[in-house]
Amino acid sequence: MAQLLILQIGIYYSRMKKYQLGEFEEVVMLTVGILYGEAYGVSIKKEIESRLKRGVSVGALQTALRRLEDKGYLKSHEGEATEERAGRPKKYFTITAYGKKAMEYTRSTREELWNAIPKVALKVVTGFRLPVADNLQLETGNNE
Amino acid sequence: MNSYRFPVTGNWKPVTLKETQLKNRKSYPPKLPLRFFRWFCHPKLRDSIEGDLMELHEERLIKSGKLKADAHFIKDVLLLFRPGIIKPTEGTERLNTYGMYKSYFKIGWRNLLKSKVHAFINISGLALGIASVFLMATYVRYELGYDRYYDQPENLYRITWENESPQTRTPHPMAQALVADFPEVESAVTLSPLWAAGLTRAIYSMANPENDVRFDEKNLLAVDTTFFDVFGFPVVRGNARKALENVNGILISESTAKKYFNDDDPIGKHLIVYPDSALLEVMAVFKDVPQQSHFHFDMLISYVREKSFDPDDEYYTWADFGHFNYVRLKPGTDPKALEAKLMPAMRKYIDLPDEYYRNLIANNMGFRVQPVTDIHLKSHVRWELETNGNIEYVYIMGAAALLTLLIACINFMNLMTAKSVERAKEIGIRKTMGAMRQQLSVQFIGESILVTGIALVFAVLALEVSLPFYNSLTGQSLSLNYWEALPVLLVVALVIGIGSGIYPAVFLSAIQPQSILKGKFQTSHRGNGLRNGLIVFQFAISMILISGAVIIYNQLNFIQNKNLGFGKEEVLVIPMKDEHMDRRMEAIKNELSRIEDVVSVSASSNMPGGQFNQNSISLVEAPENDITTSEVFVDYDFQKVMNLELVEGRYFTMDDKPSSTEVKFVINETAAKQLSSSSVVGKEIHWHAYENDKPIVGRVIGVVKDFHFQSLHDPLRPILMIPYPAYNHLIVKLNTGNFENTLAQIQNVYREFENSFQFEFAFLDDRLAKQYESEARTSIIFSAFAFIAIVIACFGLFGMAMLTFSQRMKEVSIRKVLGASFGGLIILLLRDFTKLIAFAVLLATPLAWWLMDRWLKNFIYQVGIHPVVFIVSGLTLIVIAWITLGYFTLKTTRVNPAQTLKNE
Incomplete structure (x- = not known):
């Protein structure tokens, strides 16, 4: 019973957030896109580190990759085993069509939000004056 | 370096490396972290991530040396130890066998649904049994819970007098003499009801003079000033000690205060006592005496007042054994040691002839120290304050309830083992797939716990429904506190579940898979002997209960209708209170x-x-x-x-x-x-x-x-x-x-x-019937248990017949084809069970006779045990069994041989 309830809540939750993509996940997706065809663990790590000037641990990256793969945004295939890798194969990642949609959705929602910001809020206010003097003159005129 | 070996664990597929690849490597990452990583990492991810780690290590090695590269490597491995990477406990590497339990539960549930009749028999039988036991447990608990209400009840004792006719009452000065003479006596009190002529409780008419609210009062006690020291009854208002030192003081219970003074503060108010119009002042209010007490009182007055009327009355001296003395002993005192010292010490006060005294001592008689907590169930001497209960009836009821439950448990055991043919294939397959005997036992015990658990739910429902019935039938007021009972209920369910499941578990798990799967295991003759034995046992218990119920009923009838030597019909008794x-x-x-x-x-x-x-x-x-x-x-x-x-x-x-x-x-x-x-x-x-x-x-x-x-x-x-x-x-x-x-x-x-008093009346025969209330109650409950036990036993018989008769279909068909008569077939089918029940009846009769004879010894006037009782009970049992078997007997004898034999 309880399990069923949790499941229901889960479904509801995922529907609400149509394409859920965290900040780091987005960065990883974009990097995979940039490295088109050459994206595997070490190359992604290096690319992010050099472009964004921030350190990325293997653990964080691998968790994100796995999560994205589970969500169906990325797919992977095993590549060649090189000497420096002691014969371990590389795992290359590519973006799926669904992943592309998710990225586009994230981008469009960002833009929507950008667009929704009133122009004024972003303007630098230089000066403002009320036209008070004319009204005052009219009033004094009637009184006389 | 060539000696480096990759540890092989779990699902890991070894990657073949070329010798040259290994030789060309400059250095390897530290072994231990790598092993650790291999151990925890999800197998699907292991190779590629390991490759990443290796690549990074190699790079760093060139860039910043071995030490830093190793440090980075360790850090990376540790950071990889997180939920997304760690392998789940799946497949053969599960941490527990939860999945197996789930399977047991599912199979158990399906088996229940598959044979609904058997499930019904098991669950309803166990539910009735558990409900009976709990009803009786509530009753026993109630009876045993008497007199626990006082402060430290285990240190409270009553002094009684034992001679050729023992009595509760002892002399008034004794209480204070005990405190003076024995340091181990902490405090003592004398109390007594107020008597009218002939040791009948006096009745007073009391009124609140302000509004003339008037009632008759019977529950009035005269007590010493030490009363509250000894019993520790909670006093709600006023000073109890001062009230008891005052000649005109009276102490009343909370409900009495409400009765006379409503919600006003009763302290300082007055009560007029008729007929002599004495005026008493309410000086303290105490909490109502709970029902579970061997004596009750609504009002207390002081001995000071009683003595003031006639201070020299012999009633207050050592000569009159006419008061109730209670003592509170210091914790840890041995009452037996005190008892031994009582007679010699009291001799200086009481004028006993030498010979009489020697006689008492020789026969080990004299003053007795009786635990207050024992009074309700065990004390039956002259002049008890109120009619006490009887431990014997507590035992009888408890035993009857337990026997009922036992019958239900036997049903479960019998049906489960009798159904072994149906379960045999499952067991065979489970065993071939590698199930251990122990695991199968756990499964079957689990199933019986499941059934007991379901029965427990119904038992609680049944209890809830039957408690008001029970209370109205017996005039008791039992109630069940579920929060208190819940742990006990669960433990009981577990014990019953394991207890009744253990035999089927051992029996079923012993089945050899090869015999089942070869098709040899087709009938349930194994365990037949024990099964028959248990049926005999069930019906023997039923027989004891049924004949017991008849004899108890007869005895009750006998004493209620015995010629008492006076005419009790149409005699109206009116209390003369004035x-x-x-x-x-x-x-x-x-x-x-x-x-x-x-x-x-x-x-x-x-x-x-x-x-x-x-x-x-x-x-x-x-x-x-x-x-x-x-x-x-x-x-x-x-x-x-x-x-x-x-x-x-x-x-x-x-x-x-x-x-x-x-x-x-x-x-x-x-x-x-x-x-x-x-x-x-x-x-x-x-x-x-x-x-x-x-x-x-x-x-x-x-x-x-x-x-x-x-x-x-x-x-x-x-x-x-x-x-x-x-x-x-x-x-x-x-x-x-x-x-x-x-x-x-x-x-x-x-x-x-x-x-000034209320007019009351009662018929003499009703008054007399009240003497046998506990017998009447026992008779009703015992009959109810006998009935329930027989119903459950017959349920079991029904279930057994369903199984065994269906296995005899072919035999009956062949007999029919060969010309067996309808009557002959019925006799054939009924014969086996009838033999068992007749044997049970024969076995139970002497036991029942002996038990009932023992019970009847409680009575001076006994109805004789007539053999007819057992003959009638036994025949009734057999006829009931035949009726139970009737449906399947008819169904089996009416079988169409063409249908059952066409497969051969």
Whole structure:
């Protein structure tokens, strides 16, 4: 019973957030896109580190990759085993069509939000004056 | 470096490396972290991530040296130890076998649904059994929970007196003497109800003078000032000690306070006591005495007040064993050690003849120290404060309930093992797939726990429904606290589940898979012997319960209908609460006799079934033969109203009133026989009811035939009748007629003479029936249990028949084809079970006989155990069994052989 309830809540939750993509996940997706065809663990790590000037641990990256793969945004295939890798194969990642949609959705929602910001809020206010003097003159005129 | 080996674990697929690849490597990452990583990493991710790690390590090695590269490597491995990467516990590497339990549960549930009849039999039987046991547990708990309400009840004791006829009452000064003489006695109190003539509880009419709210009060006790020190009853308002030191003080219970004063503060208010219009001041209020107490009181007054009326009364001296003494011992005191010291220490106060004293000591008699918590169930001596319960009935009920549950458990065991054919394939396959015997046992025990769990839910429902019924049937007020009961219920369910599941578990798990899968295991003959044994056991228990119920019922019937030696029908007993009425008896009798349906009228101090005061009598010519005698003050028409038979001499007449110079007595046959072997009529006797230190001398004028003035638990005892106007009961013999009308007229007459008390009445036979309340209750409950037990046993039989008859279909078909008759087939099918039940009946009869004989020994007057009881009970059982088997018998005999045999 309880399990069923949790499941229901889960479904509801995922529907609400149509394409859920965290900040780091987005960065990883974009990097995979940039490295088109050459994206595997070490190359992604290096690319992010050099472009964004921030350190990325293997653990964080691998968790994100796995999560994205589970969500169906990325797919992977095993590549060649090189000497420096002691014969371990590389795992290359590519973006799926669904992943592309998710990225586009994230981008469009960002833009929507950008667009929704009133122009004024972003303007630098230089000066403002009320036209008070004319009204005052009219009033004094009637009184006389 | 060549020696480096990759540890092989779990699902890991070894990657073949070329020798050259290994040789060309400059360095390897540290082994331990790598191993760790390999151990925890999800196998699917392992290779690629490991490759990444290697690549990074290699790079760093070139860039910043081995140390830093290794440090980075370790850091990376540690950071990889996170939920997304760690392998889940799946497949063969599960941390627990939860999945197996899930399977057991599922299979168990499906099996229940598959054979609904058996599930119903098991669950309903167990539910009834558990409900019975819990109902009785509640009752037993209630009975055992008496007198736990006081402060530290285990240190409270009552002093009783044991001689040839033991009694509860002891002398008044004893309490304080005990405190003075024994350091281990912390505090002590004397208490006593207030008595009217003949040791009948006095009734007072009390009123609040402000608004004239008036009630009759019976539950009044006189107590020492130390009462609350000893019992530790909670006092709600006022100072109890001060109240008990005051001559005019009275203490009342909370509900009594509400009754008279509503919500006003009762402290300082007054109560008028009729008939003598004394004014008492309410000085303290105590909490109501709970139901589970061996004595109850609504009001307390002080002995100070009682003594103030007649300080020199012998009643307050060591000579009168007429009070109830309670002591509180210091924690850790051995009551037996105190008991041993009591007689020698008390001897200096009590004037006992040397020989009598020696006799007492020799027979190990004298003062006894009795735990207060034992009084309700175990104390049955003269003059108990209230009628106590009986431990014997607690045992009987508990045993009956447990036996009922046992029958239900046996059903479960039998049906489960009998169904082994159906389960055999499952067991075979499980075993072939590698199930251990132990695991299968766990599965079957689990199934029985499942069934018990479901039964438990129904049991609680049944309990909830039956408790009000039970209470209204027995007049008790039991209730169940579920929060308290829940852990017990769960433990009980577990114990029953394991207990009844263990045999089937062992039995079923022992089945050999090869015999099942070869198709050899087709009938359930294995375990037949034990199964039959258990059926015999079940029906033996049923037999004991059924015959027990019949005998208890017979005995109850017997004592309720036994000729008591007096006429108890249509005798109306009206309490005479006002003592001023005694002297106007003649006028009352005259007035009442005028009423059309009144046959005769009399009065007495005591009535049969109540308690009697006792003193001893002896012939003046033979003073050494001193016999303890109950006494009753009677009006001269007592014999006529009660229809007593005169054996010798004459009964009292109007002229035998105490105004005459000589006292006259009438005694019963037992008293006459005990006094002398020859006739005592006309002889003078001493009645040792001392008046100014001298026994009262009187002449026996007549002897009446023995009558049962006490309950039939007691033998016939001597009784002395005294024609003296100290009455408590007006006795009116009626004709059958318009009772309502007659009663109204009687009440009118009564009101002419007394107007401050409530008018009450009861029929003598109803009063007498109350003596056997606990027997009546036992009879009802025992019958109910017998009924439930038989129902459950028959359920089991039904289930067994369903299984065994369906296995005999082919046999019956062949017999039919060969020309067996319908009757012959029925006999064939019923024969086996009938044999079992008949055997059970034969086995149970001597046991039941012995048990019931033991129970009947509680009674002086017993209904004989007639063999007919057992014959009828046994035949009833067999007929019930036949009816149970009837459906399947008919179904099996009506089988169409063409249908069942076409497969052969």
